[in-house]
Amino acid sequence: MTTLNALITKQSGYFDAYLLLGRIYEKEGKKRDAEKIYNAALALERVPESFRKHIRGKLESLKNP
Numbered sequence: 001m002t003t004l005n006a007l008i009t010k011q012s013g014y015f016d017a018y019l020l021l022g023r024i025y026e027k028e029g030k031k032r033d034a035e036k037i038y039n040a041a042l043a044l045e046r047v048p049e050s051f052r053k054h055i056r057g058k059l060e061s062l063k064n065p
Contacts, residue, residue: 008040015041015051022058031062038062 004021007014018041025034038055041047 008037013044013046015044015047019051019055019058022055026058026062035059035062 001021001024004017004024007017008021011017018037022034022037022041025031025037038059041055042052
């Protein structure tokens with residue numbers, strides 16, 4: 001996770017890093033952390049709509065266990 005956080009800090013436009021980190025948080029049962037990272041991804045500029053749609057789906061799944 002440290003590597004992914006560093007990657008996000010250095011290259012915030014690397015969208016897959018957000019998705020991967022969010023999935024790791026989900027698997028560890030850290031739903032709040034997953035939600036935070038997914039929301040951070042949605043706040044980025046120039047995010048492809050397909051990515052936004054996928055992230056919104058991940059956020060929705062966190063609300064409906």
